Amino acid sequence: MEAEKHYGPVWFLSGEKGGRYPSCNAIFIKGPNILIDPTATRERLEQIHDEEGVSEVWLSHVHEDHIRHLSLFADCPLGVSREDAPGVTDIELLLDSYGATGNIREYWHQYMLDKFDYHPRQVSRILQAGSVIDLGGITVDVIGTPGHTPGHLSFYFREQEILFLADYDLTKFGPWYSDRGSSIADTVRTIELLRKWPARVWMTSHEMGILADNPGELWDNYLKIIDIREEKLLDLLAEPRTLQEIIRACIIYRIPRKPESFFDLGEEGHMRKHLEKLIAEKRVYREGNKFVRV
Ligand SMILES: [Zn+2]
Known part of the structure; x- marks a missing residue:
């Protein structure tokens, strides 16, 4: 994986280990000097800050790994979608959006401060989905x-x-839809939209990085992971199970990993989404504190 690649004014800045979480790849738009996701490496961003100057920071969304070095750009106007904006203004609102409670919330609160340098920020520009922004010869569709x-x-x-x-990153891990406002149905619709979007080069925030060929079946594999998770959950529900038992089955992370307070957030969040879907489809119902397959 190349550390950095320039397509005219669109610069792809690679994160550490190819943007493997908790690192992330970033985009810099040279000319208007807009940075999308203040991630990549702190060293490279410091250099861009000093040598190029950054006029504005935009966020693809508000997750801890995508705001990791935001504090380097404390004086820059910040653009984000209306729906994701609250999480950047207040750590409690971000933890709410993650659905983090109890010990998990305490863990994540500290983790965001220690690892991601969380500082609350005001939002100066709402990036409107569906808008087209003319940056003077560089035209950007906000999708x-x-x-x-x-x-x-x-x-x-x-x-x-x-x-x-x-973050529709085409990784083997599969799509993430664990947050309170996440949705399996929206994820599937979005993947269908993105795979049909005509493009010549595709870039992701994690691991894949740059794809010069149409992702094609990578999209199929990525979507399939949602079905595989659902099948595993239905297999597990051959016997009625509590939510805790379902979390301990590690359907998302595959094997038990430490610290539990870190991994349980995503494990629980994803399983809740699948259970909601299966209950809505009348394939699972709740009896007391157990989930039962129909
Ligand atoms: Zn994300």
């Missing part, structure tokens, strides 16, 4: 791509024909 978070945005650079997918 509403809810599911991962309710206000997740992807960006299309028309002249360069580059589609920045952000």
